[in-house]
Amino acid sequence: MPTARIFQRPKNAMQSGRYRTDRWQLEFEPAEAKKPDPLTGWAGSGDTRDQVRLGFPTSQAAIDYCEKQGWTYTVIPAPEKTLKLQSYADNFR
Template structure:
């Protein structure tokens, strides 16, 4: 099973442009703790593969051509609250300015 999604931006990225869609394989076997070092290990090589596509349709077409079962996760719309600096000093503020 493959998962197709648009990765979320990190806190250091501010632009509105979207990056590339990612096709990522879900793990076929669970990870195990390696006894000597304590690292997690897996015998599943497909879990290391991440393919990038410029559009969702390209990723879906690739998965169909390769005969992969896939699931598409749509990105959530960004919710932004517009706050200006001057709102700190307005007269009808719910909590009064402390100093």
């Protein structure tokens, strides 16, 4: 039985806006460890569920989908957003 992780997508380091950070994502826990390929040296495994990522508008929609499929799941709460308010003049103190 697969185990799924449900989490809210974090903002990319190269991203200044909040595009698609309100979406929730479902990924599967890895079933086996990755090992280096002898020919190329790339890390890989025979687990194809690692390639599956499903997007949902809310966490409840992702939970409902997991329960409908009979999968166990873990919900990782979204981190609290904190704003660091400062003015331009604070750079010169």
